[in-house]
Amino acid sequence: MAAPVNHTPPGNGGFLIEAFPTADLVAARAAALFFAAAREALVVRGRFTVALSGGTSPLPLFRRLGEAAPHSGIDWGAVHVFWADERCVPPDHGESNFRQANELFLSRLPGPGPVIHRIPGELLPQVAAERYAAELSSIFGLVRRPDFDLILLGVGSDGHTASLFPGMDLAAQVGRNAVSVFVEKLSSHRITLTLPVLNAARQVLFLVTGADKAAIVAAILQGPGGTNYPAALVRPDSGTVAWLLDGEAAARLTRRSRHTEGT
Numbered sequence: 001m002a003a004p005v006n007h008t009p010p011g012n013g014g015f016l017i018e019a020f021p022t023a024d025l026v027a028a029r030a031a032a033l034f035f036a037a038a039r040e041a042l043v044v045r046g047r048f049t050v051a052l053s054g055g056t057s058p059l060p061l062f063r064r065l066g067e068a069a070p071h072s073g074i075d076w077g078a079v080h081v082f083w084a085d086e087r088c089v090p091p092d093h094g095e096s097n098f099r100q101a102n103e104l105f106l107s108r109l110p111g112p113g114p115v116i117h118r119i120p121g122e123l124l125p126q127v128a129a130e131r132y133a134a135e136l137s138s139i140f141g142l143v144r145r146p147d148f149d150l151i152l153l154g155v156g157s158d159g160h161t162a163s164l165f166p167g168m169d170l171a172a173q174v175g176r177n178a179v180s181v182f183v184e185k186l187s188s189h190r191i192t193l194t195l196p197v198l199n200a201a202r203q204v205l206f207l208v209t210g211a212d213k214a215a216i217v218a219a220i221l222q223g224p225g226g227t228n229y230p231a232a233l234v235r236p237d238s239g240t241v242a243w244l245l246d247g248e249a250a251a252r253l254t255r256r257s258r259h260t261e262g263t
């Protein structure tokens with residue numbers, strides 16, 4: 001198993017980069033961290049709040065969680081599952097982030113199962129964002145910023161994360177917890193958690209695999225200044241952020257920046 005590399009980032013949280021030879025080992029590490037975060041939250045706070053990412057990177061993790069969850073000893077009834085973002089599509093749509101997590105993971109949990117806080121992508125974007133913001137307030141309270149125990153994120157090759165894309169006016173979202181955005185390059189609306197919510201998390205895990213992410217990973221983790229990339233702005237105020245990379249995604253990082261096992 002890779003030894004985490006501690007980097008002292010701005011802010012108080014920890015910053016880890018862990019590289020593994022394969023995407024499957026990334027998923028194994030992510031699953032271990034997921035269950036550890038769940039157990040700690042359930043003991044300390046009596047509940048576990050998690051926001052899942054979309055895209056393809058988390059699919060091996062969802063499979064592992066779906067397989068392991070029934071014997072995990074986790075009280076799933078005290079787990080609240082949210083999403084970092086969602087496409088504006090119905091829950092049974094091929095593009096739905098809810099659908100893939102539900103099929104691979106959530107539908108396999110022993111009853112009564114977690115409390116699912118799905119982003120209603122089938123509604124008008126603005127309405128969906130308002131409903132999701134209300135759902136967040138119902139669990140985290142009206143005045144507090146949602147402080148998730150764990151948020152899973154991916155990163156696009158352009159440096160976006162969740163549905164926060166380069167060029168978006170993230171400052172305009174500061175007072176909000178969830179917003180609807182129109183993604184020009186995709187010509188589609190999405191609903192997303194805002195950057196302040198990502199940075200209020202106790203723990204953020206980036207799962208990044210594949211050769212197509214090597215350039216953006218190096219630009220964000222080693223580049224002159226990743227502020228052009230929303231993913232680079234995820235530096236939890238007091239929580240930790242860990243980048244879990246496979247060998248291909250870590251290929252352009254210098255040895256100094258990564259620990260790998262067996263490669």
Ligand code: 6PG
Nearest residue numbers: 054055056057154155156161162
């Ligand atoms: C989404 C995700 C998005 C994703 C990145 C990486 O809804 O697609 O929230 O931010 O994490 O685009 O996607 P891949 O994992 O498919 O490369």
